[in-house]
Amino acid sequence: xxxxxxxxxSADGHFLQIKSIVKTYDDVVAxxxxxxxxxxxxxxxxxxxxxxxxxxxxxxxxxxETPNSGQIILDGEDIVSLAPYRRPINxxxxxxxxxxxxxxxxxxxxxxxxxxxxxxxxxxKVVQMLRLVHMEKYAKRKPEQLSGGQRQRVALxxxxxxxxxxxxxxxxxxxxxxxxxxxxxxxxVDILESVGVTCVMVTHDQEEAMxxxxxxxxxEEGRIVQAGTPRDIYEAPNSLQAxxxxxxxxxxxxxxxxxxxxxxxxxxxxxxxPMYVSYGVTTAIEDKQVVFAVRPEKTLISRDQPDSQYNWCxxxxxxxxxxxxxxxxxxxxxxxxxxxxxxxxSDRFADLPTWEESVYVHWSDDSGLVLRP
Amino acid sequence: xxxxxxxxxxxxxxxxxxxxxxxxxxxxxxxxxxRLVTVWAGxxxxxxxxxxxxxxxxxxxxxxxxxxFWSANTAVLLGIMASVALTRFxxxxxxxxxxxxxxAPLVMPDVIIGLSLLLLFVSMADVIGWPQQRGLLTxxxxxxxxxxxxxxxxxxxxxxxxxxxxxxxxxxLGATPLKAFIQVTLPIIMxxxxxxxxxxxxxxxxxxxxxxxxxxxxxxxxxxxVFSSVRLGVSPKINAxxxxxxxxxxxxxxxxxxxxxxxxxxxxxxx
Ligand SMILES: Nc1ncnc2c1ncn2[C@@H]1O[C@H](COP(=O)(O)OP(=O)(O)OP(=O)(O)O)[C@@H](O)[C@H]1O
Ligand SMILES: [Mg+2]
Numbered sequence: 001x002x003x004x005x006x007x008x009x010s011a012d013g014h015f016l017q018i019k020s021i022v023k024t025y026d027d028v029v030a031x032x033x034x035x036x037x038x039x040x041x042x043x044x045x046x047x048x049x050x051x052x053x054x055x056x057x058x059x060x061x062x063x064x065e066t067p068n069s070g071q072i073i074l075d076g077e078d079i080v081s082l083a084p085y086r087r088p089i090n091x092x093x094x095x096x097x098x099x100x101x102x103x104x105x106x107x108x109x110x111x112x113x114x115x116x117x118x119x120x121x122x123x124x125k126v127v128q129m130l131r132l133v134h135m136e137k138y139a140k141r142k143p144e145q146l147s148g149g150q151r152q153r154v155a156l157x158x159x160x161x162x163x164x165x166x167x168x169x170x171x172x173x174x175x176x177x178x179x180x181x182x183x184x185x186x187x188x189v190d191i192l193e194s195v196g197v198t199c200v201m202v203t204h205d206q207e208e209a210m211x212x213x214x215x216x217x218x219x220e221e222g223r224i225v226q227a228g229t230p231r232d233i234y235e236a237p238n239s240l241q242a243x244x245x246x247x248x249x250x251x252x253x254x255x256x257x258x259x260x261x262x263x264x265x266x267x268x269x270x271x272x273x274p275m276y277v278s279y280g281v282t283t284a285i286e287d288k289q290v291v292f293a294v295r296p297e298k299t300l301i302s303r304d305q306p307d308s309q310y311n312w313c314x315x316x317x318x319x320x321x322x323x324x325x326x327x328x329x330x331x332x333x334x335x336x337x338x339x340x341x342x343x344x345x346s347d348r349f350a351d352l353p354t355w356e357e358s359v360y361v362h363w364s365d366d367s368g369l370v371l372r373p
Numbered sequence: 374x375x376x377x378x379x380x381x382x383x384x385x386x387x388x389x390x391x392x393x394x395x396x397x398x399x400x401x402x403x404x405x406x407x408r409l410v411t412v413w414a415g416x417x418x419x420x421x422x423x424x425x426x427x428x429x430x431x432x433x434x435x436x437x438x439x440x441x442f443w444s445a446n447t448a449v450l451l452g453i454m455a456s457v458a459l460t461r462f463x464x465x466x467x468x469x470x471x472x473x474x475x476x477a478p479l480v481m482p483d484v485i486i487g488l489s490l491l492l493l494f495v496s497m498a499d500v501i502g503w504p505q506q507r508g509l510l511t512x513x514x515x516x517x518x519x520x521x522x523x524x525x526x527x528x529x530x531x532x533x534x535x536x537x538x539x540x541x542x543x544x545x546l547g548a549t550p551l552k553a554f555i556q557v558t559l560p561i562i563m564x565x566x567x568x569x570x571x572x573x574x575x576x577x578x579x580x581x582x583x584x585x586x587x588x589x590x591x592x593x594x595x596x597x598x599v600f601s602s603v604r605l606g607v608s609p610k611i612n613a614x615x616x617x618x619x620x621x622x623x624x625x626x627x628x629x630x631x632x633x634x635x636x637x638x639x640x641x642x643x644x
Contacts, residue, residue: 062541062545063545064541064544083544084541084544084545085544085545085546085547085548085549085550085553089545090545090546091541091542091545093538093541093542094538095536095538097536097538097539097541097542099539099542099543099557099560099561100561101560101561101563110543110546110548111546111547114546114547114548114552115547158546159545162546162547
């Protein structure tokens with residue numbers, strides 16, 4: 001029995017609960033004990049490298065694969081034992097899988113027809129969906145007569161037509177070229193938000209995940225490494241894997257030498273200068289090995305040696321990648337290690353360091369992160 | 374450059390002549406006045422008249438068409454089922470065995486297929502009392518058997534390359550697996566089904582060897598009839614019949630070509 005209180009509960013974070021899902025293929029563990037909570041209206045991105053188990057997890061939500069163990073609870077109902085055609089979930093396939101022998105209209109109407117909806121209601125709904133994705137003019141076309149972006153819109157309309165409780169997107173931009181991709185990312189998010197549907201998407205493109213999703217989970221080898229808002233994951237990765245997966249990072253291996261309540265000092269093996277962070281690091285006493293990480297855009301380059309005894313290193317400019325808005329400096333340290341630093345090009349002809357110039361890279365006390373190796 | 378062009382042109386016309394001259398002479402001789410096939414004695418259409426009055430021959434034509442029609446239907450139906458088993462259900466025990474078993478009739482000589490089916494029918498008649506005598510039914514069974522092999526090869530190769538997500542998308546939208554297969558998979562692979570059907574139809578219509586093993590009294594098909602009458606001396610009637618068949622086949626091919634061209638044009642217009 002579902003109490004009203006339970007469904008209100010689902011509105012604050014438990015709309016879709018994935019509990020300890022495991023899926024193995026013969027001897028490959030594709031999804032390894034994954035638990036996730038997804039709130040109503042979320043656009044949730046599963047981000048991970050190839051083979052990390054994203055598609056498998058998505059296909060279990062859709063019902064095409066059966067988990068070895070675990071529960072999937074959607075709006076208070078365990079759906080693991082439901083067949084795909086009985087789940088209130090629709091999926092947009094990576095290849096779109098538009099039926100080639102049906103027109104755009106018939107494709108969108110297909111799901112509604114399966115529900116035995118009256119004909120006039122189906123027609124109304126189809127028109128409404130076509131308007132939603134701005135494809136009114138193409139109702140009578142066959143999929144082969146559409147461009148990639150148009151096909152994607154039709155596929156989206158088809159998967160939204162039944163007003164599913166949960167929408168699944170498998171690599172939604174995978175079949176589009178780069179330019180169209182950026183435009184469609186924003187457009188798809190607009191459409192999803194106007195409908196208000198809860199959505200789980202799969203992608204291996206971090207930029208896409210950060211543009212489209214309001215929550216992200218990073219998967220690696222079948223496990224969730226970290227789940228949170230894009231900002232959380234970028235600014236406070238909880239592990240080396242998460243830190244390396246999103247954006248770029250300068251990493252220094254070292255040991256903790258001072259571990260106080262409000263600060264910590266790390267002595268790295270690669271740079272003479274110790275690293276200082278202005279927050280306490282709770283470490284196990286016997287395991288002092290850590291990785292100090294700092295993002296390139298949080299570092300500054302100067303020609304003079306910084307005053308501080310912490311948080312800087314010295315090297316020469318090895319390479320400069322001019323990217324318009326900013327430049328990426330590759331600084332070669334004295335021991336050969338390369339450190340990256342971003343320089344915002346705010347001044348058109350500023351006197352910036354050039355190749356082979358001796359420079360110092362430094363950063364503030366709260367910029368660095370201490371991670372477990 | 375010019376030399377090679379001329380050479381390939383000559384080769385082309387030589388090839389065309391090789392393919393079509395026999396047919397052309399057959400058509401011309403079907404209008405021959407003379408009873409002797411090889412002696413020309415002026416134009417006439419009398420053999421066409423005689424053909425339509427030859428009850429045996431006309432019955433044989435009808436019988437052959439009937440057998441071919443039902444064999445093709447059965448072969449396509451069984452071919453679909455075998456292909457689904459071969460491609461859809463992933464790996465099951467004996468899958469590769471089934472694969473080679475299905476394809477075996479392709480490489481088996483017709484004589485062996487015919488003989489083995491004859492032995493089967495005879496012993497079945499002994500043991501379970503059916504089929505009591507050989508006839509159209511046994512020809513149909515025999516043809517369906519070897520046509521299924523061809524149909525399965527055609528259909529399963531199409532099914533194998535078909536993106537699995539079509540079926541999944543249909544199921545995702547609320548169709549049961551069977552409904553999804555009928556409403557989505559079958560229409561998509563329709564061209565393969567049509568070619569499998571036509572192939573089976575032609576093979577069945579064409580077959581002499583297997584049919585002569587399993588046919589019985591009163592079930593002579595057209596190829597057997599033609600074959601046996603040719604041994605007694607070719608009658609120009611056969612030429613007339615052949616001409617009609619050629620006419621039908623070319624009309625059919627031409628209309629298929631015309632339809633597909635029209636569809637292509639219409640599609641490109643709507644873009
Ligand atoms: N049907 C299957 N049979 C056997 N192994 C499978 C099957 N499907 C997936 N796997 C394995 O499970 C693991 C996860 O695969 P999955 O397709 O979920 O990865 P993914 O994260 O979607 O990767 P990609 O980004 O390349 O699509 C892989 O090691 C893969 O080889
Ligand atoms: Mg995948």
